Amino acid sequence: MKTLRTVAAGLAALIAFGLAGCGGERTDNDTGDRAGTVTGPITVFAAASLTESFTTIGKQFEAAHPGTTVTFNFAGSSALATQINEGAPADVFASASPKNLAVVVDAGNSEGRPTTFVKNQLVIAVAKGNPKGVAGLAGLTEPDVKVALCAEAVPCGAAAKAAIEAAGVKVTPVTLEQDVKAALAKVKLGEVDAALVYRTDAKAAAADVDAVEFPESAKAINDYPIVALKNAKNGAGAQAFIAYVSSPEATKVLTEAGFQAP
Amino acid sequence: MRTARVPVPLLLPAGLGLIFLLLPLAGLLARTPWSTLPARLAEPRVVEALRLSLLTSTLATVLCLVLGVPLAWMLARVSFPGRRLVRALITVPLVLPPVVGGIALLLALGRRGLAGQWLDATFGITLPFTTAGVVIAESFVALPFLVIAVEGALRGADSRFEEAAATLGSTRWTTFTHVTLPLVAPGIAAGAVLCWARALGEFGATITFAGNYPGITQTMPLAVYQTMESGDLEGAVVLSLILLVVSVAILAGLRDRWLTAP
Structure with a gap:
């Protein structure tokens, strides 16, 4: 009986820990609609090949826009497109090819025009x-x-x-x-x-x-397009992040990583 | 006939539990494209993945039987120092996330692994990216299921039969083959079915250790994953449905004969 109680207490602690972890990410529901201010969490789904550069760019963006937190989901572009079309909560999609981005655009899940920000080979x-x-x-x-x-x-x-x-x-x-x-x-x-x-x-x-x-x-040079998503919880944040990706600071990071200008 | 009223605090969660288990299956059936199903089933890659899955999970079960039954017998019938530790170690793959198992297998049996580099240098054998690698990954994950089931059966079996055989002059080996094995056959069969089902569903260790190539290492779960990732939800549903039907059919076919609770 005593062991059972210990196990139960341990489980409860684990669950509490897990839930706390989940809640922390998205408690700030401020979507940054106030004119000129961008704040709150921004979720970016990005091609696996962008892992290093976008992680750096994300940190720079957070420093330039205090109050924002950028969370990334890096995976194969096709998997990301599937996740977005199945309703995954994302604000921005950066794909390693226009084909995978078109899957999201064709399903009506994008917002505005995609822009090509780099090339890679x-x-x-x-x-x-x-x-x-x-x-x-x-x-x-x-x-x-x-x-x-x-x-x-x-x-x-x-x-x-x-x-x-x-x-x-x-x-x-x-x-x-x-x-x-x-x-x-x-x-x-x-x-x-x-x-x-x-x-x-x-x-x-x-x-x-x-x-x-x-x-x-x-x-076989790949264009990398980026687009805001229709179901974005943070539309202003999405636009700000997309704009930032083409800024001189971000371009420097991308060029140093070996990407080519579009 | 008078049946006692089922207490609501038990009935409610029991019902919810049942719905929780069955709802996803209903979701799968609801999205199944019944009209294109026959054509989809006949696709060569589907047939190939199914053939590979059935082959590897059956071979894995045979391997598990050959290694697992003697291991279970040792644990149940021979007292040796460190037996409790061995039993605990055997259950590690049971609780280990399969993808971790896959990495561990790579580091042990991969081309640069502990034993793998020796296998490569001495015999020219490399296991990753081969069908044999799939069998190894599946066996690693499924073996504990068999050992635990068979050991349980051995412990539950009446050891007086074995003692009687011994007093009549039977060697331990003859006793094992002529008395013990027939006695625990249902337990072994139940363990083998569990083991087979676990091997059939194996994903994480397989894709990590054996890779993903159609016809060689791409089993059904890998094919489901890749189809889903590439955005072909309908195809993924069809493949999932096949796996569901195959597993349910085999379990149902064996249930009455082997899996009835004593």
Whole structure:
């Protein structure tokens, strides 16, 4: 009986802790409608390849607009589009390709025109020192080179397919990952020898991987569009964040990460 | 016949619990595209994923039986130092989030893992991204279910039969095969069904350890996830429905024979 009571008390504590965690995020319901002021939480759904730069930009934005908190959900753009169309609470969507953004726009869930804020292109991420000597896409067809690609529904997978077709080679991957970071992780772990990822992802992981540039990546350049969402709880915040992404401060962060100007 | 009134404090939560369990299934059925269902079922990738799922979960169950029954017997019949600790350790995969199990498997059996690098160097065997890797991931997650079920059955079995066999000159091995096994067969079968169902539904450890490639490592749950992520909700519903039907059919088929409570 005593143990039962201890367990029950422990469970109650856990639940209380969990609920407190949930509540903390969105208690401030001020949507910032007052003229000129932006405040409250802003939820941004962004492509996995934006993880590092948007995290930095989010902090800068919070510093520039006291009273705001920017929360990110980073995942494959296709997954994010599905989540938004199924009613996930988001204010802004930044996709790694216009195709996945169009899914949200076509479903009538966007607000206003999408704008393209950066471009990105693919590189081959290989283990430090390039032990398999991969020099280009043709190197990925060697039987002893294990390759991870993104699934075709994800922008990096669509770009990889376009680049591979442009090169006229046949690459058989061992796995199709759900976002670019998962593909990169397989290289970092040493489970695959190469993965097609964005130049920016390889740069962010430069301590663990080397990037091999290849000419066909110019045939598969991804535009990154950003748009405010119709069901935004913080419409003013969404507009302010989108405007900030094109500001000189944010552009500097994005350029340093390896993104190209649109 | 007089039935005692069911107290409301028990009836109400019981009813809510039932609705809670059944409502999501109703949601699945309500969104099922019945008209396009036959065409969807015949899609090669659906057939492929289902075949792979049935194959791997069956192989995983066989592996679990081969390893799990002797393990359960050791725990139930042999007293050795640290037995309680071993029993506790066996239940760890049961409470471990499967994705953590997948990472642990990578670090143990991956190409750079503890035992994996030796497997690769000595035999040229790498498990990630192979169907064998899927079986390993499923077995890791499902084995504790079998061990716990069989150990329970062994403890509940009347050990006098085994003692009688021993007094009649039977060796411990003969006793095990001719007395113990037939005695606890229903318990083993129940454990195997649980184990199989758990393996069939395995997702986290599989996608982390074995990756995701159609026909090789993409089992039904992975196919459901990827279909959903790529925005094809209808396709995901169809795949989910198949999994639901297969699991319910197998459980119902075995229930009367094996799963009746003593």
